[in-house]
Amino acid sequence: MTIVQWLLLPAFIHVAWVMLLGFRMGRARTGAIRAGRARIAEIALDNTRWPDDVRKFANNYDNQFQVPMLFYAVLPLLLITQLADIGSVVLGWAFVVGRIAHSLVHTGSNNVMRRFYGFVVSLMAVAAMWAWFALRLYVTG
Numbered sequence: 001m002t003i004v005q006w007l008l009l010p011a012f013i014h015v016a017w018v019m020l021l022g023f024r025m026g027r028a029r030t031g032a033i034r035a036g037r038a039r040i041a042e043i044a045l046d047n048t049r050w051p052d053d054v055r056k057f058a059n060n061y062d063n064q065f066q067v068p069m070l071f072y073a074v075l076p077l078l079l080i081t082q083l084a085d086i087g088s089v090v091l092g093w094a095f096v097v098g099r100i101a102h103s104l105v106h107t108g109s110n111n112v113m114r115r116f117y118g119f120v121v122s123l124m125a126v127a128a129m130w131a132w133f134a135l136r137l138y139v140t141g
Contacts, residue, residue: 003084003085003086003089004079006089007075007078010095010096011071011072011092014071014096014099017064017096017103021057021060021061021103021107025058028053028057029054029057029058032054037051056106056107060102060103060106063102063103063106067119067122067123067126068095068099068126070126070130074088074129074130077133078129078133081137083136083137088129088133091125091126091128094121094122094124095121095126095129096122098118098119098120098122098123099118100118101117102118102122103118
């Protein structure tokens with residue numbers, strides 16, 4: 001595989017993960033309505049009315065559009081400038097592994113400290129991607 005393929009593979013995996021989370025959220029919401037644990041009239045204007053076990057799926061799904069936007073912003077810049085390298089690939093993989101770990105804890109036991117570790121891994125990885133990109137762009141070329 002080329003460096004471009006290696007760099008984009010974590011993005012494809014993250015997109016697939018987000019789709020899976022969306023389906024899991026939909027299944028949890030549908031199940032809550034069918035079981036009478038949530039009423040459409042109550043949740044139509046207030047997402048906080050979902051049961052807690054269902055809200056954690058929605059909260060995690062929303063999380064996938066916060067810090068990850070920084071990941072998706074740096075990818076095309078690395079590609080356009082042709083500065084993608086093994087360092088950016090490793091950081092991309094660390095980012096996705098951290099996001100998946102965060103999601104698994106968030107939608108599972110929801111242990112806040114364990115979840116935080118996954119968040120920190122992904123946040124530090126994307127921060128390092130941006131720093132590495134800036135270093136390569138302005139200092140080392």
